[in-house]
Amino acid sequence: MDNIEIIERIISKERFEPYLKYHKNDLLKAVSHYKSNILISESFYPLLAVLEIGLRNSIDYQLTRRFNNREWYEDKDFVKIATRFQIDRISQARTNIYSEKKEITPGKLISELSFGFWTSLFDVKFEMSLWKYLRLAFPYCPKAIRKRKTMSSKLNSIRKLRNRVFHHEAITWNLNVLNLYKDEIIQGIEWLNRDLPEWIAELNHVEEAISRFKRQLADD
Secondary structure (H helix, E strand, O other), rough: OOHHHHHHHHHHHHHHHHHHHHOOOOOHHHHHHHHHHHHHHHHHHHHHHHHHHHHHHHHHHHHHHHOOOOOOOHOOOHHHHOOHHHHHHHHHHHHHHOOOOOOOOOOHHHHHOOOOHHHOOOOHOOOOOOOOHHHHHHHOOOOOOOOOOHHHHHHHHHHHHHHHHHHHOOOOOOHHHHHHHHHHHHHHHHHHHHHHHHHHHHHHHHHHHHHHHHHHHHHH
């Protein structure tokens, strides 16, 4: 498929135009870059999946302890300190489960909540009410750097990359930054459990995907 009109009709002009601009209107290079962006985005999926699932389960465990309630998201004390954002996300999660005609259980609701919901719990608003418990979700993070502000900044940065990957946006304009993201994600996973990085090693193909793209650029 090398017809620009067909490509822009399928992919959309707005989405494809930055690739054309980057490669000075060389259609073949732009198409090749677009495909590489998909492959590199794909390579991040295993790391992001392990971090997101591990993070929400670790937070769920700590909040269950904090409120002494498996359904802590409905506990009056949590509702009292929650923001409209969190309340709306919990309500939307219930609606999504109802729409699938499934029973609402703590496990289903926890898995339905967005990554943005979990990262929002590290906002400054919860410094006094939740951080004392949430810090325990990262038992292998050195105490010297285990600060709410540090976690909030790190997780929100990863969340932005995660959203670009999951919404099929471009992430390959700066390959050095991508390697830094990879290191940040692995570090976050290690803070949850120091054995996890070794466990996911065979799933980690980020460097390989980036190297392949670099070779391709060099050949062009």
